[in-house]
Amino acid sequence: AQKITQTQPGMFVQEKEAVTLDCTYDTSDPSYGLFWYKQPSSGEMIFLIYQGSYDQQNATEGRYSLNFQKARKSANLVISASQLGDSAMYFCAMRENTGNQFYFGTGTSLTVIP
Amino acid sequence: DAGITQSPRHKVTETGTPVTLRCHQTENHRYMYWYRQDPGHGLRLIHYSYGVKDTDKGEVSDGYSVSRSKTEDFLLTLESATSSQTSVYFCATLGTGLNTIYFGEGSWLTVV
Numbered sequence: 001a002q003k004i005t006q007t008q009p010g011m012f013v014q015e016k017e018a019v020t021l022d023c024t025y026d027t028s029d030p031s032y033g034l035f036w037y038k039q040p041s042s043g044e045m046i047f048l049i050y051q052g053s054y055d056q057q058n059a060t061e062g063r064y065s066l067n068f069q070k071a072r073k074s075a076n077l078v079i080s081a082s083q084l085g086d087s088a089m090y091f092c093a094m095r096e097n098t099g100n101q102f103y104f105g106t107g108t109s110l111t112v113i114p
Numbered sequence: 115d116a117g118i119t120q121s122p123r124h125k126v127t128e129t130g131t132p133v134t135l136r137c138h139q140t141e142n143h144r145y146m147y148w149y150r151q152d153p154g155h156g157l158r159l160i161h162y163s164y165g166v167k168d169t170d171k172g173e174v175s176d177g178y179s180v181s182r183s184k185t186e187d188f189l190l191t192l193e194s195a196t197s198s199q200t201s202v203y204f205c206a207t208l209g210t211g212l213n214t215i216y217f218g219e220g221s222w223l224t225v226v
Contacts, residue, residue: 006156033213045204045217052213091156095215100145100164100208101172102215106156 002026004092006105013082014113020067021077021108023092031097034075036066039089039107048090051075079110087112117141120205120218127225133192135221137205145208146188147215148172148180150201157204163188195225 005024013019025034036048051059051066059066067076075094079086092105117140127133137146145164149157149172159172161180169180177199181189192199205218 004156035215037217043202043220045206047214047216050213093157093215095208095212099170100212101159101162102147102206102208103159104149104157106154 002105003103004094004105006092006108008108009106010109010111012111012113013079013086015084016081018078018080019082019110021079021090021092021110023075023077023105025073025075025092025094027073027094027096029096029098033095034066034068035093035095036064036075036077037091037093038086039091041088045091049077082112084112084114086110118205118207118216118218120203120221122221123219124222125224127195127223129196129225130194133195133223133225135190135203135205135223137188137190137218139186139188139205139207139216141207141209141216142185143207143209143216144185146182147206147208148178148188148190149204149206150174150199151204151220152201160190160203192223195223197225199223200225 032053034051038046049061049064051068063080065078089107091107121136147162148160158174163169163182179191203221
C-alpha cells in the first residue's frame with residue numbers, strides 16, 4: 001500500500017486565490033511527522049511546513065498552512081493568496097518514528113495563472 | 115541549510131559501467147538518505163543510513179549499494195549501470211530535531 005497518496009497530478013489556481021493540495025497517508029506508527037516540500041523548475045527541494053502527529057494545532061508558516069485531520073489521515077497543504085512564484089511541484093512526505101524512514105508522494109504540479 | 119553537497123552533479127555513463135555518487139554533509143546529522151526522482155513516481159527511497167556502517171534498504175534498492183565509513187559521507191554505487199537507472203538522485207539528511215529533512219542539489223545521471 002502507498003504510504004503517501006497525492007491524487008492531484010496537476011492543479012491550476014488564479015493569482016491571489018487560495019488553493020488546497022491534497023495528501024493522505026497510511027501508517028500504523030502512533031508517532032510520525034508530516035512534511036510538505038516545494039520543487040521549482042530549477043530542481044531544488046524547499047522545505048515548507050511540518051506537522052507532528054501529536055501536535056494539537058495545525059501548522060502554519062506564512063502563507064502556508066497544513067490542514068491536519070488525524071482521524072482521516074489527511075494532511076492537506078493550503079496556500080493562501082497564490083503568487084506566480086508558487087508555480088512548482090509540491091510533495092507531501094511522512095517520517096515514521098520507527099526507523100526514521102521518509103516516504104514521499106508522487107507530487108502535485110501547481111500552476112498559478114496571472 | 116545542512117551543507118549537503120553531491121558529486122558529481124551531472125554524469126553520462128555507459129551501460130555496464132560502475133558509478134559512484136557521493137554525498138557530503140557538514141552538520142554531523144546521523145540519518146542520511148539516497149532517493150531517486152522519476153516522473154510520475156515522486157521520490158523513492160533507495161537506501162538510508164542511521165550511522166557509520168549502519169545502512170538499510172529502501173523500496174528501490176535493487177542494483178544499488180551504499181557505504182558510510184564516516185558520518186559526513188554517504189556513497190551510492192551502481193555496480194553495473196543500466197538505462198533504467200537514468201534518473202535524478204537526491205541525497206538528504208534528517209535534522210537533529212527530526213522535523214526537517216535537508217536535501218542536496220541533486221545529481222543528474224544518464225546511462226546510455
